[in-house]
Amino acid sequence: MNHDEKRHLKKSAVQIVKAKADDEGQRIDNFLINKLKGMPKSHIYRLLRKGEVRVNKKRISPFYRLIEGDDVRLPPVYLEEKAKQAPPSKQTAELLAGRILYEDEHLLIINKPAGMSVHAGSTVRVGVVEALRHMYPKLPNLELAHRLDSETTGCLVLAKKKRILRELHELLREGKMSKLYWALTLGKWKDSELRVDLPLHKDYQDGGKHVVEVNDQGKTALTVFRPLKILKNAALMEVKLHTGRTHQIRVHAAHRGHPIAGDDRYGDPEFNKLARQLGLKRMFLHARSIDFILPSLNQRITVVAPLDPELEQAVKAFEK
Secondary structure (H helix, E strand, O other): OOHHHHOOEEEOOOEEEEOOHHHOOOEHHHHHHHHOOOOOHHHHHHHHHOOOOEEOOEEOOOOOEOOOOOEEEEOOOEEEOOOOOOOOOHHHHHHHHOOEEEEOOOEEEEEEOOOOOOOOOOOOOOOHHHHHHHHOOOOOOOEEOOOOOOOOEEEEEEEOOHHHHHHHHHHHHOOOOEEEEEEEEEOOOOHHHOEEEOOEEEEEEEOOEEEEEEOOOOEOOEEEEEEEEEOOOEEEEEEEEOOOOOOHHHHHHHHOOOOEOOOOOOOOHHHHHHHHHOOOOOOOEEEEEEEEEEOOOOEEEEEEOOOOHHHHHHHHHHHO
8 A cells, every 4th residue: 555545544443343233143244344434345355364353352254143242353454534524515405305215214215416425535525325314313323225426326225224224235235136227328239239247357556546447357247238219329228237346337338339428437538528518517327226125024115216407408419
């Protein structure tokens, strides 16, 4: 780790954390992902492999499930220093309140706005989850079930209870949560290009930013594209995710030669320029719908997020 990377990192002290009733049954890897926020999962699994995380002074596997009263030793680690957190502005609170798509006593699903990070970080003072915790002071355990990139809009699921969060993580792991996205991509797709089953590798060496690439050494990743509308120079595609890798849709689309409009990391500069001229000021990737059954409640949740006006106008502009 070089000096620049350490600038926003702070070394923590050794901690002993006692597992609470709410933590009972949770896998140790998920417990650590929650406690060591901002730390890449690969580092967390390395700590477990090397025996630096201990439960009741013993080494454990990543699949160990916690029991209430367990003493979990967290080793000293470098964690991202959070920017001094701020409460959300009135404008942000009103924006998020107006984008709630579904709510009950267990879940909150919002249509995430573009340009808003899901979590606070070294340069972000308030993310979606921190803003919502301010808005729901009686829900200190409100937690993200999954993530969306800052520029991506659409369905974002939050759990109000740890038990429900564990169920959602299980559904995601087992591929039992159906997620559909809409993306505006360059050119016309051939039928042979629609199924993309290519492994993805995340590289952290680009000045602290991670870049994802198709690489045989990476993790399996499957994305299936389906054309919704063929436009001039572009296509509006429905995308089904069968795995949840970082930047998966963006990288798979770009690898096929059909990058997403407005994607400044993996996109095509000329296509992005055309999109800007037609009024699109951001990446056109939208988490359109989510569908799953919560086993403990035997309750089916199906939510659809409407497109923002800017994205609707971009489709019309490309049609013309």
